[in-house]
Structures are given as structure tokens and as C-alpha cells.
Amino acid sequence: MSAEPQKTFYLETFGCQMNAHDSEKVIGTLVSEGYQQVPTVEEAGLVLYNTCSIRDKAEQKVFNRLNDYKKLLKQGKKFGVLGCVAQQEGEKIFGRAPYVSLVCGSASYRKLPEMLIQIEAGKRATGLDDRQTDECFETEFTARTNPHRGYITIIEGCDKFCAYCVVPFTRGKERSRGSDSVLAEARQMADLGYTEIQLLGQNVNSYRDPAGKRTFAELLAAVGETPGIRRVRFTTSHPRDFGRDIIEAIDAVPALCDHVHLPVQSGSNNVLDAMQRLYSLDQYLERIAWMKAARREISITSDMIVGFPGETEADFEATLALLDEVGYDSVFGFKYSPRPNTPSLKLEDAIPDEEKVRRLSVLNEKQREIQKKGNQRHLGQTLEVMVEGQNSARGQWVGRTSQNKVFNFTAAEGRVPSIGSYTSVLATVCLPNSLVGEMVV
Numbered sequence: 001m002s003a004e005p006q007k008t009f010y011l012e013t014f015g016c017q018m019n020a021h022d023s024e025k026v027i028g029t030l031v032s033e034g035y036q037q038v039p040t041v042e043e044a045g046l047v048l049y050n051t052c053s054i055r056d057k058a059e060q061k062v063f064n065r066l067n068d069y070k071k072l073l074k075q076g077k078k079f080g081v082l083g084c085v086a087q088q089e090g091e092k093i094f095g096r097a098p099y100v101s102l103v104c105g106s107a108s109y110r111k112l113p114e115m116l117i118q119i120e121a122g123k124r125a126t127g128l129d130d131r132q133t134d135e136c137f138e139t140e141f142t143a144r145t146n147p148h149r150g151y152i153t154i155i156e157g158c159d160k161f162c163a164y165c166v167v168p169f170t171r172g173k174e175r176s177r178g179s180d181s182v183l184a185e186a187r188q189m190a191d192l193g194y195t196e197i198q199l200l201g202q203n204v205n206s207y208r209d210p211a212g213k214r215t216f217a218e219l220l221a222a223v224g225e226t227p228g229i230r231r232v233r234f235t236t237s238h239p240r241d242f243g244r245d246i247i248e249a250i251d252a253v254p255a256l257c258d259h260v261h262l263p264v265q266s267g268s269n270n271v272l273d274a275m276q277r278l279y280s281l282d283q284y285l286e287r288i289a290w291m292k293a294a295r296r297e298i299s300i301t302s303d304m305i306v307g308f309p310g311e312t313e314a315d316f317e318a319t320l321a322l323l324d325e326v327g328y329d330s331v332f333g334f335k336y337s338p339r340p341n342t343p344s345l346k347l348e349d350a351i352p353d354e355e356k357v358r359r360l361s362v363l364n365e366k367q368r369e370i371q372k373k374g375n376q377r378h379l380g381q382t383l384e385v386m387v388e389g390q391n392s393a394r395g396q397w398v399g400r401t402s403q404n405k406v407f408n409f410t411a412a413e414g415r416v417p418s419i420g421s422y423t424s425v426l427a428t429v430c431l432p433n434s435l436v437g438e439m440v441v
């Protein structure tokens, strides 16, 4: 009796941490169905792309990939599109790339085992959410890739409908996971040796425990108090739902990292209104003031969009002024990109690309200067670093501080820090995007 040939798959992931974590669950599910993950498209029987559609550029990547590998179809490979582009484009993908046999949005991953049987039988399979699904994608089979830091999705979807944003359409309505189940997973991860947990959600702080047992801040604190867990991060927060109790939890529980990512998108009330962000600049600044009054110094990071329809030079100047006022530790800047289904698609995208490019480069340049100065405050500080890897060429180790700053450091004589361990490092050089230092024995 000969064994059946091993079914193999290759998976490439684009986009945010939610997508990265979904991929871990997809990998776990496929492995439990008898598939083996392989590192190259060439070796795989099934080629999967877990896609992102946040901006047009992200969306184009999957179609470029599919085009690149079209020739491999002759070898009997099967192709599948998962994630946000799958949800957004649905069966249109079969029209655009007829050799694709699987199209599946994130809310339908639990049906993957059945869909795999269909595509193996030479049929097409489609799994699309209608925004009414009320469960989170939980599976016993999560193939976590990092043995020290793990993600837990606590809330999926988004009900905010910011004018520019595709997420409510690709990830459906908000649905939270029970806090007992989140805590059970946190304990299980601690038992497996994980020390850092990242709680994920498109709108993580809109979390609503279906059992009504814990608020988001209480859940955060409880995860932080799990024995063995040394660091807890959470991303991404929306300013409207950002309560003071989150800062109080950070004050009370040392394992909660002193870092908050709070996307503002614009420093102008006119633009915030047009974006339907549901807060004013003053309300946003009130939240920043809470963070600045915290016991530990909290590093603050944000996302900004330049060139939203109707953004005037004065609006843009207001965004630049906000950079100064907050003194962010890091900012991700993006050029506005019109997306399917979104409310702002109706607004004329009148700002020329060259002007968006200019505004983005002015913003990035200004922020770089702010970080160059701001990071100097770490000079001479000894900070705890979780060791993530080694850069042998430079004879350095690399890790991250609780504030999420990248630290490149040299080990003390005769010491080899192990990956995933925590060590104290003295900052001797502070660059705009990283710190450099020496391990303290």
C-alpha cells in the first residue's frame, strides 16, 4: 500500500497584524487537514495569498503575484485568494484571474476544510461574508510563527465607517470574543512559554465582552496579570472609544507596555469631520493629555493620511502643527487612496498625486526631525529589551523596548543573549528610528 502524496501549500501574507494572525490560523487549519507548508511557490500544490486592500497599491500586489505565477498553472497548481481583496472583489476575481479556484474572506475561514475538498475535486469554492456573521474565527489549530510573542484577536470587524476606509466592508461588523476565552488562551500561551501577547482588533478598544464580564481595560489588565506574561500590547485603538481607564490600567499593571498607537489621521477639524472620524481635535488632545500624565512615560504613535479630498494647505499645516504638539515617537503617513464601497469614493479625489507626494514627504521629514530630537531622551537610560535576533554582520543583537523602540546592542563579554530573553541595555546612541547600546551585566 503506497501512501498518498503529501498535499503542499505556500502562503504569502500582505497587510496588517490581523492578517498575519489570520494566516497563522489558516496554516494551522491546513496542517490539521493533512497539508504541509512549503517555502516556495514552485514546491507547492496550492498557492494562497492572504491579501490586503487598505490602499490601491496593496491590492495590486496580489494581481501582480497571480500574473507572475500564471505560467505555473500548467503544472497543475491551484491558486487561492484569501483576506480583504477576496472579500472585497468576490467572484469578480475569477473573471480577472480565471485560474484562481478559491476566493475566501476572513469570516469564512472556518469553512476552509470543506472548500479544500471542493478545489481538490477540480471545482471552484467561494466563501464570502455578508457582514452578518456573528462569530470570531477561533480554531484549535493556530500555527504561531514566533515562540515568544503571540497574537490574540479579541475583536473582529469595524462599525465605524470612516469615509476613506475599506475595513468595514472587508472585515464585516464588529464582533468580540468572550473575555474568559481570551484569558484561557493567554494562560495557555504563558504555559507554552510565550511572554509577550498582542491583543488585536481593527478597533481593539471598541471591545465588548459578549458575556458582559469585563471592559476592554479590565481585560487588558487581566491579560497583563497572567502569570508568565511580561508584556502586553494592543492595537489598533480608535480615539472615540479610548477611555481614561486604559491609561489607568497601564498605570496599575507593569506588564502593559508603555506604548499606545492612536491613529489621528489629520490635525484639522474640517478634515476629521469629512473623514467621519467622530471626534474633534480637542477630544483627541484630551486623550493625549491622559497619556502624558501617566506614571510611566508612554510612547505615542499614530497614522496620518495626507491629501484627503478637500484637504487645504491650511488643513495640512494643522496636521504638521499636531506633530509638534504631540511629539510622536513614530508616525505612519499615507497618501489618500480612494477605495471601493467607501463613502469618500463619491468625493472628487482632486489633489494631484505630486501634491500628495509633496505633503507626505514634508510630513515624514518633519516627523523624522521630531524623532531625532525626541529619542535623545533615552541617551544614558538603561532599558529592558526583549531579544529578537542577531545581526552577525554587525556583531550586534536586536530587540525591542516596552515602548516598542528597536534597540541594536552589543552583548557583554562572554554573554550570548538568547532569543526571547529579556536583558538590560544602556542606550549610547539615539537615532530617529532606533537606539544603539550595550548590554548591562
Ligand code: 5AD
Pocket: 054, 055, 164, 165, 166, 263, 265, 303, 304, 305, 334, 335, 336, 337, 338, 339
Ligand atoms: N487611503 C490612505 N490611507 C488609508 N488608511 C486607511 N484607509 C486608507 C486610504 N483609503 C490608513 C489609515 C489607517 C492605516 C492603517 O491606513 O491611516 O490608520
Ligand code: SF4
Pocket: 014, 015, 016, 017, 018, 019, 051, 052, 053, 054, 083, 084, 166, 167, 170, 171, 202
Ligand atoms: Fe489590509 Fe485592513 Fe484588511 Fe488589514 S484589515 S489586511 S489593513 S484591508
